[in-house]
Amino acid sequence: MLSSSSMVEQPSRIKISGIHAVSSDVLRSNILTRLDGASLAALSCTCSNLHSFSSEDSLWKKQCSLTWPSTLDARVQSIIATFPVGHRTFFSDSFPFLERNGVMNNLPSSVDTTELISAVDIFYKDQVIFSKVHVTETVSGWFLCSPMRIDLVEPKELISTRVSLVNQWEDDTWKSDLEENLSLSWILIDPIRKRAADISTRRPVSVERHWLTGELHVKFSTVFVGGDKKKSQEEVEFTVTVVLAAFNRRGEEKAEVQIREVSLVAEDMEGKNLGGKGSLVILSSAMGMKRRRFRAGGEEDGKEKYREFMERKTGKAVRREKETAIETAACWIAVLLLGFLLCFYLFIHKNMIAIMNKLMK
Numbered sequence: 001m002l003s004s005s006s007m008v009e010q011p012s013r014i015k016i017s018g019i020h021a022v023s024s025d026v027l028r029s030n031i032l033t034r035l036d037g038a039s040l041a042a043l044s045c046t047c048s049n050l051h052s053f054s055s056e057d058s059l060w061k062k063q064c065s066l067t068w069p070s071t072l073d074a075r076v077q078s079i080i081a082t083f084p085v086g087h088r089t090f091f092s093d094s095f096p097f098l099e100r101n102g103v104m105n106n107l108p109s110s111v112d113t114t115e116l117i118s119a120v121d122i123f124y125k126d127q128v129i130f131s132k133v134h135v136t137e138t139v140s141g142w143f144l145c146s147p148m149r150i151d152l153v154e155p156k157e158l159i160s161t162r163v164s165l166v167n168q169w170e171d172d173t174w175k176s177d178l179e180e181n182l183s184l185s186w187i188l189i190d191p192i193r194k195r196a197a198d199i200s201t202r203r204p205v206s207v208e209r210h211w212l213t214g215e216l217h218v219k220f221s222t223v224f225v226g227g228d229k230k231k232s233q234e235e236v237e238f239t240v241t242v243v244l245a246a247f248n249r250r251g252e253e254k255a256e257v258q259i260r261e262v263s264l265v266a267e268d269m270e271g272k273n274l275g276g277k278g279s280l281v282i283l284s285s286a287m288g289m290k291r292r293r294f295r296a297g298g299e300e301d302g303k304e305k306y307r308e309f310m311e312r313k314t315g316k317a318v319r320r321e322k323e324t325a326i327e328t329a330a331c332w333i334a335v336l337l338l339g340f341l342l343c344f345y346l347f348i349h350k351n352m353i354a355i356m357n358k359l360m361k
Contacts (some may be wrong), residue, residue: 037063060087119187147273205306
């Protein structure tokens with residue numbers, strides 16, 4: 001006969017394995033804090049528990065500050081605090097690349113925002129050498145009607161980078177060095193609409209040396225397509241230019257690299273500067289674009305898009321030059337023809353007068 005004790009069911013033991021076996025304290029303090037932003041975002045999509053742990057604002061604040069030191073600025077922090085999910089929303093807006101050559105249809109005639117915040121960081125070998133936050137007002141007639149240009153360095157200002165080059169400035173090694181090791185992020189923040197976007201390609205799309213001054217012009221470019229209809233769509237290029245110069249003290253082999261210019265301009269396909277009003281409309285629409293791409297491999301894609309854009313731009317310039325040459329030739333032909341007709345008229349008129357005089361005699 002079975003005893004009563006043996007008839008009592010023993011509680012079953014559920015074995016917990018995998019990531020769920022790790023305590024929440026260890027997960028928060030020793031695992032999540034060691035991940036980068038992209039890995040943290042991917043982990044948050046695996047299950048509800050990890051999503052909850054990965055949504056803590058302190059984690060995303062750390063990711064933002066490590067990725068973009070300029071976001072530690074008090075003004076930027078106050079704006080990020082107003083975003084729907086704080087630093088996590090800001091990171092999801094700013095980390096992916098904007099869709100290059102993305103078509104923006106039904107552009108609004110104007111944008112109701114009072115200012116744009118620029119959070120800019122320049123890195124050399126993953127070490128920050130320049131970091132600045134700049135506020136641009138967007139409501140005055142001066143901004144709306146003038147060509148858009150944001151300058152972060154004063155005309156006579158020289159900013160030391162603590163970067164020294166040895167026997168590189170005089171040959172071509174400087175170009176490959178900067179292409180591989182220099183990176184830039186230019187995040188534009190709309191505090192009214194609570195949106196942000198990085199308009200940089202991160203890596204340079206072009207590094208050229210000025211033939212006269214010897215300064216290096218490093219370009220980061222993003223191209224957008226805007227318009228309501230296919231025939232009226234226009235390409236607009238937002239270009240960040242960083243001008244570098246080398247200062248070599250007498251008797252020293254190393255040359256210190258200095259920053260002389262960091263600027264953002266907007267140009268159309270013909271190379272004309274876009275006004276502040278049109279630039280603001282395109283930038284605001286770009287911030288609202290849902291199609292954004294993960295950064296892996298995006299640097300090379302940005303270079304390729306830039307080359308394609310420059311080919312189209314050059315082709316359009318050549319066609320424009322041909323059209324101008326044809327128009328000029330047509331004008332000269334018209335002038336010569338009119339001159340010939342005028343001479344012929346005067347000749348006939350003179351002869352007719354002579355004939356009439358003879359007949360009257």
